[in-house]
Amino acid sequence: MRVGVFCDSKASAVKAAVSLYRQVKSVSVFFFGINNAEIGPELDELGFECKFHSSADGDFNNKCKVWFQENEITSVILFTEKIISEALYDSFEVYNIHPSKLPSYKGLNALKRAYDDNCCVIAATIHRVNHDVDGGDIKAQITHEANLQFNYSMWERVSFIQKVYLTLLWLAYVEKGGDFPSELELDINVLFERFVKEIGYD
Secondary structure, X not given: OEEXXXXXXXOHHHXXXXXXXXXXXOOEEEEXXXXXXXXHHHHHHOOOEEEEEOOOOOOHHHHHHHHHHHOOOOEEEEEOOOOOOHHHHXXXXXXXXXXXXXXXXXXXXXXXXXXXXXXXXXXXXXXXXXXXXXXXXXXXXXXXXXXXOOOHHHHHHHHHHHHHXXXXXXXXXXXXXXXXXXXXXXXXXXXXXXXXXXXXXX
């Protein structure tokens, strides 16, 4: 199985999800990075195939498209706040994980805005990407009750865990096709629950 990742961050969630998934399944990751070449050596150790570009290169959407096509990628997940173009979402199944229960809190800084509003849940949504920002078809959502004693750092930790979970669902979907899964298979879920305990949130 081959998957594409478009990312302008440190890629913590996708690294964690792929590491868990590879304990029971095989997956090759083709990673297109924007302004984050410093994480290249770490991704090399994980066996990711990587290509890095600068956001100053205004043609990065098309260059990413060509590279994914050359490597026979059909499904792509985003870890970016950049707006991608139709060059990508018209060429592949592109998915985004947004840190809210869409349609609430569309747009940038969703987690912080929900926290500042004293929202009662911490949530994340994986959805198809199209021309409508955070408006594509919703495939899965996950929510956790927001303890009133949680500071923003704890919100970020829960959000990270949610991103790992939804990335695992996406990997399972790419592998099997059909309907988007609503939950993890037992063997993956056991690994995920162990991971959650190990990083200090149960």
